[in-house]
Amino acid sequence: MATIHPSVDFRSDTVTWPTPAMVEAMATAELGDDVYGEDPTVNELETLAATLLGKEAGLFVTSGTQGNLIAALTHAQRGDEAILGEDAHTFCWEAGGIAVLGGITTRPLPTDSRGRMAIDQIKAAIRVDNPHLPHSRLILLENSSGGNNGAAIEPEYFAAIGTLAQAHQLKVHLDGARLFNAVTALGVDPTAITAHVDSVSVCLSKGLCAPVGSLLVGSEAFIHQARRHRKLLGGGMRQAGGLAAAGIIALKTMTQRLQTDHDNAQALAQGLATIPGIAIDPAVVETNMVFFDLAEGVAISPEDLIKALKVEYGLHIGGYGDSRRDRCANRTLRAVTHYWIEPPQVERLISALRTILTRP
Numbered sequence: 001m002a003t004i005h006p007s008v009d010f011r012s013d014t015v016t017w018p019t020p021a022m023v024e025a026m027a028t029a030e031l032g033d034d035v036y037g038e039d040p041t042v043n044e045l046e047t048l049a050a051t052l053l054g055k056e057a058g059l060f061v062t063s064g065t066q067g068n069l070i071a072a073l074t075h076a077q078r079g080d081e082a083i084l085g086e087d088a089h090t091f092c093w094e095a096g097g098i099a100v101l102g103g104i105t106t107r108p109l110p111t112d113s114r115g116r117m118a119i120d121q122i123k124a125a126i127r128v129d130n131p132h133l134p135h136s137r138l139i140l141l142e143n144s145s146g147g148n149n150g151a152a153i154e155p156e157y158f159a160a161i162g163t164l165a166q167a168h169q170l171k172v173h174l175d176g177a178r179l180f181n182a183v184t185a186l187g188v189d190p191t192a193i194t195a196h197v198d199s200v201s202v203c204l205s206k207g208l209c210a211p212v213g214s215l216l217v218g219s220e221a222f223i224h225q226a227r228r229h230r231k232l233l234g235g236g237m238r239q240a241g242g243l244a245a246a247g248i249i250a251l252k253t254m255t256q257r258l259q260t261d262h263d264n265a266q267a268l269a270q271g272l273a274t275i276p277g278i279a280i281d282p283a284v285v286e287t288n289m290v291f292f293d294l295a296e297g298v299a300i301s302p303e304d305l306i307k308a309l310k311v312e313y314g315l316h317i318g319g320y321g322d323s324r325r326d327r328c329a330n331r332t333l334r335a336v337t338h339y340w341i342e343p344p345q346v347e348r349l350i351s352a353l354r355t356i357l358t359r360p
């Protein structure tokens with residue numbers, strides 16, 4: 001398997017290829033049939049994730065989307081309602097799965113510039129018991145907040161929501177696709193946040209570089225039921241230990257190096273802020289995601305800028321078209337740093353953007 005990343009790709013941290021250590025571990029992993037619960041490497045990964053996140057049990061799932069969907073199916077029944085941010089990944093970018101497959105209605109609430117719903121608005125959205133109304137069951141949270149510059153939301157917010165949820169017998173699921181980025185930025189142990197929620201999903205395949213997979217963690221009883229839902233969704237994998245071996249390295253070692261990505265993102269944001277034609281406030285960059293806009297009056301469109309970077313410089317960045325209008329991304333352009341991006345490539349992107357935006 002090739003391990004050299006083929007291009008300089010800032011579109012996302014999902015583009016990360018496995019590291020050389022992962023490739024080695026994948027080739028030599030002990031295997032078994034995981035649907036029978038007999039893959040020792042998957043079992044080790046699930047236990048490791050549960051331990052790191054302070055929960056009783058874990059489940060290896062195919063993707064972050066599947067982890068969130070299984071969590072919702074396990075916590076809620078048809079006709080139940082989930083309260084979530086209007087820019088939450090689960091609301092915007094998961095094909096409406098919880099409604100399509102779970103019959104779960106969504107109650108999207110506005111969020112602040114760091115992705116937080118107001119506690120009093122969540123409280124006001126909790127329904128009374130009345131046969132006309134759906135039944136409030138679940139609060140879905142996200143950290144870091146992908147739709148809000150990757151903001152790292154502090155433990156106190158989760159503590160406040162945990163208290164509210166308990167008072168109203170609601171369940172709380174945390175979409176922690178980039179939770180390790182958030183806790184790196186905050187300088188806290190993951191359990192400072194996860195202690196306040198019932199279940200958590202984390203992606204192995206983003207900045208942690210594993211090729212495939214996410215982990216869902218929660219109580220023993222929750223994971224027992226979640227395992228059934230994973231099977232229902234076709235997510236039962238057999239000799240999955242090869243993938244899990246990469247996941248173990250992701251959780252043990254790749255979680256420890258994310259500050260490097262954050263430093264590179266901050267350097268990128270500061271560089272972009274010096275370019276006439278780019279609108280960005282580097283202070284909002286807390287993790288590895290750099291969202292920006294073109295300033296008023298810039299002649300080139302975002303689409304043409306993305307194309308020029310790709311064709312002329314071999315640099316890939318992400319575009320969100322006009323999705324800003326429906327609040328699923330807070331800017332039109334995005335560059336994400338990760339393991340395969342180093343400072344010289346950050347400099348190349350800054351200088352290419354400066355050249356394109358200042359040419360006559």
Ligand SMILES: *Cc1c(COP(=O)(O)O)cnc(C)c1O
Pocket residue numbers: 062063064065066068089090142146175177178203205214
């Ligand atoms: C990427 C992402 C997901 C979904 O993960 P996939 O593995 O791409 O399905 C869910 N939530 C957030 C916040 C994400 O960034």
